[in-house]
Amino acid sequence: MIVQYRAKDIHLSDANKEHIEAAVEKFKKFSLDLTRVMCNVMAEKKGVTVEFEIHVAHTAPIIITEHDKDLDAAIDIAIDRASKALSRLHDKVKDHKAPSIKELVIDEA
Helix, strand or coil: CEEEEEEECCCCCHHHHHHHHHHHHHHHHHCCCEEEEEEEEEEECCEEEEEEEEEECCCCCEEEEEEECCHHHHHHHHHHHHHHHHHHHHHHHHHHCCCCHHHCCCCCC
């Protein structure tokens, strides 16, 4: 999996990068085939915008955008929203599978 950062008009410290990398490691627990995670951080007039673009194999990318006055708060909220979206996708993929032959009930009439 590739993790990319892009900062526009703001400097990402090493602590911020480590925080994002730790969150991306937590994304692996959903057992999805993550190919690339891009984190875009942009400074704006009244705060910071953080955008996560998460590419999962065989599905459309998941894009999470969060705006806040504080950089750390924006990163945390975006991480929570991304975890929730990945959890939903994991449940959707898991429930979509057909039942196995062992799970089929035999009717004896």
